[in-house]
Amino acid sequence: MNKKTTPGKVIVIVAPSGAGKTTIAQRLLKEYPKIEFSVSATTRKPRKDEKDGEDYYFLSDEEFDRRIKNGEFLEWEHYSGNRYGTLQSEVDKLVESGYFPLLDVEVKGALNVQRLYNSGAISIFIEPPSLEELKNRLSKRGSETESSLQQRLKRAEMEIKYADRFDYSVVNDDLEEAYTEVKNIIEPFITD
Structure with a gap:
């Protein structure tokens, strides 16, 4: 007799770049075996150590367009000259297997996922x-030009305006507390 798995629920974590989202997400993945990262698709080229199907699904522009046309994305967005999106098939596969897919998506995409999955x-x-602390964190990375830093800060200002549209808001002033x-x-x- 096969044990039926209880469908999981979707966990969406949203934050401006530099707010600590990735660090928090990675710790959740290590601590909770039933939480699985949902692999996103992108049109950007893979970085040196990235693997297709593990870090991202690396798609051509034509393939990305085809999947948009077929309604395969829960959400997608242009970001820094490339497109990124969450494939519904990836999320549904995890949910149906009893996992809790963890999505790391942009604000508008997160709102769409929230609407589609509702109480799930x-x-x-x-x-x-603060924006000043965010600027300090981004500057310490050493990977930003002045122009890209200003773009990220402008985007962060916009994203923070949406914070009250999410189920919860956590201020990351201290990483351990957050x-x-x-x-x-x-x-x-994840335990109900």
Whole structure:
């Protein structure tokens, strides 16, 4: 007799670049075996150590267009000259297997996922303590030009305006405290 798995629910974490979203997401993935990262698709070229199907699905512009036309994306967006999107088939496959897909998506995409999955999704917005602190964090990375830094900060200002549209908002002033707060939010969700 096969044991039927209980469908999982979708966890959406949203934040401006530099707010700590990736660090928090990676820790959740390590701590909770039933949380799985949903692999996104992109039109950008793979970086040195990235693998197709693990880090991203690397698609041509034509393939990305075909999948948009076929309605295969839960959400997609232009970002820094490339397109990124979440394939519904990837999320549904994880949910049906009893996993809790973790989506790391942009604000508008997250709102769409929240709308589509309704009570089957939980959304958490990670906020920086201030735009000045966000600027400091992005500058410390050493990977930003002055122009790209200003673009990210302008985008962050826009994204922060949407924070109240999500189920929860967590200010990442201290990483340990923010991570504990996120854990306290998701634990009842993944154990009910």
